[in-house]
Amino acid sequence: MYLGKASLSYEEPVYIQGYASVVGKKEGEGPLADLFDEIVEDPMFGGENWEDAEGRLQLRTAQTAIKNAGLEPEVIRYIFAGDLLGQLIATSFGLKELNIPLFGLYGACSTMGESLSLGSAFIAAGYAEHILCLTSSHFASAEKSFRFPLGYGTQRKFSATWTVTGGGGVILGKHSGVAKISAVTTGKITDFGCKDKENMGACMAPAAADTIYTHLTDFERSPQNYDKIITGDLGYIGQTILLDLLKEKGIDITEKHMDCGLEIFDCERQDTHAGASGCGCSASVLCSLILKNISTKVWNRVLFVPTGALFSPVSTNEGQSIPGIAHAIVLESTGGSDL
Numbered sequence: 001m002y003l004g005k006a007s008l009s010y011e012e013p014v015y016i017q018g019y020a021s022v023v024g025k026k027e028g029e030g031p032l033a034d035l036f037d038e039i040v041e042d043p044m045f046g047g048e049n050w051e052d053a054e055g056r057l058q059l060r061t062a063q064t065a066i067k068n069a070g071l072e073p074e075v076i077r078y079i080f081a082g083d084l085l086g087q088l089i090a091t092s093f094g095l096k097e098l099n100i101p102l103f104g105l106y107g108a109c110s111t112m113g114e115s116l117s118l119g120s121a122f123i124a125a126g127y128a129e130h131i132l133c134l135t136s137s138h139f140a141s142a143e144k145s146f147r148f149p150l151g152y153g154t155q156r157k158f159s160a161t162w163t164v165t166g167g168g169g170v171i172l173g174k175h176s177g178v179a180k181i182s183a184v185t186t187g188k189i190t191d192f193g194c195k196d197k198e199n200m201g202a203c204m205a206p207a208a209a210d211t212i213y214t215h216l217t218d219f220e221r222s223p224q225n226y227d228k229i230i231t232g233d234l235g236y237i238g239q240t241i242l243l244d245l246l247k248e249k250g251i252d253i254t255e256k257h258m259d260c261g262l263e264i265f266d267c268e269r270q271d272t273h274a275g276a277s278g279c280g281c282s283a284s285v286l287c288s289l290i291l292k293n294i295s296t297k298v299w300n301r302v303l304f305v306p307t308g309a310l311f312s313p314v315s316t317n318e319g320q321s322i323p324g325i326a327h328a329i330v331l332e333s334t335g336g337s338d339l
Helices: 050-068 086-098 111-124 139-146 200-219 235-248 279-295 313-317
Strands: 007-024 038-040 078-082 102-104 130-137 166-173 179-185 228-231 257-259 301-305 307-309 324-326 328-332
Touching: 007 050, 007 111, 007 200, 007 279, 038 050, 050 078, 050 086, 050 130, 050 139, 050 166, 078 086, 078 111, 086 102, 086 130, 111 130, 111 166, 111 179, 111 279, 111 301, 111 328, 130 139, 130 279, 166 279, 179 200, 179 279, 200 235, 200 301, 200 307, 200 324, 200 328, 228 235, 235 257, 279 301, 279 328
Parallel strands: 007 038, 078 102, 078 130, 228 257, 228 301
Antiparallel strands: 007 166, 007 179, 130 166, 179 328, 301 328, 307 324
């Protein structure tokens, strides 16, 4: 059923039947190293260029997620997947050998939230038995597309974030699993006029604040109804803005908030400046730290809010502002929640 302005509440939960995270060397040197399914030392992933490398990363993530769910590719009805590259080339070239019907998605770094929203709605409506939700990013391919090729040796601002080389994949189904999705809230495009592509946190924070506020309003809940409220990749700067914007609306999530971009790296030790970013940031943290803690009932209910900056090289070069978007997913332990 639909609630409020932007939310769906599922009468029967959609289950996460398996998941996987595959990351690169730098991510494997961070605080979540022991939680990833695979850490790949080769930044090329055996490919010929950075875009090929990300496609191979996404394929490996998909295959591992399917395997972890105890399934075969033939039983996956649909894939909902995307990436940051032009025309989703990491997804289309990387996943073509799976021969599974594909919905290609672009929500920038919020794509994992978009994928889970649409995939869970399809399962809840009875349109599929098993769906793979998937996304990825690669530091080098993202830098090449949105900032500067690595060979330029360009200096990075301290407000900049470090794009995660990683992927996360989730298998959704109708039957019992390690966790469940009980509701979703779809974000809308939010533009506060920020134009600095080296400060993605500031661009995305207003969208995260709007989606979290909308979700709590639609469900008549408070932050205390969640063990954690976890955004995608706001980093230190975006986190501060998010907390301030919500406090202006009378909502304080300070004690509940966590950001994937501040979890995957040790920002000081690994010199990632304001934190981490990329489609693979929220996806790989979801498919390691978050689902691990939900499946073991460390957390019973989490609001997962991947965040995205909706810009392209063309739009920024033409002087356009950078709008943001964020989608909220309610994740619960299979034992339910008393919150």
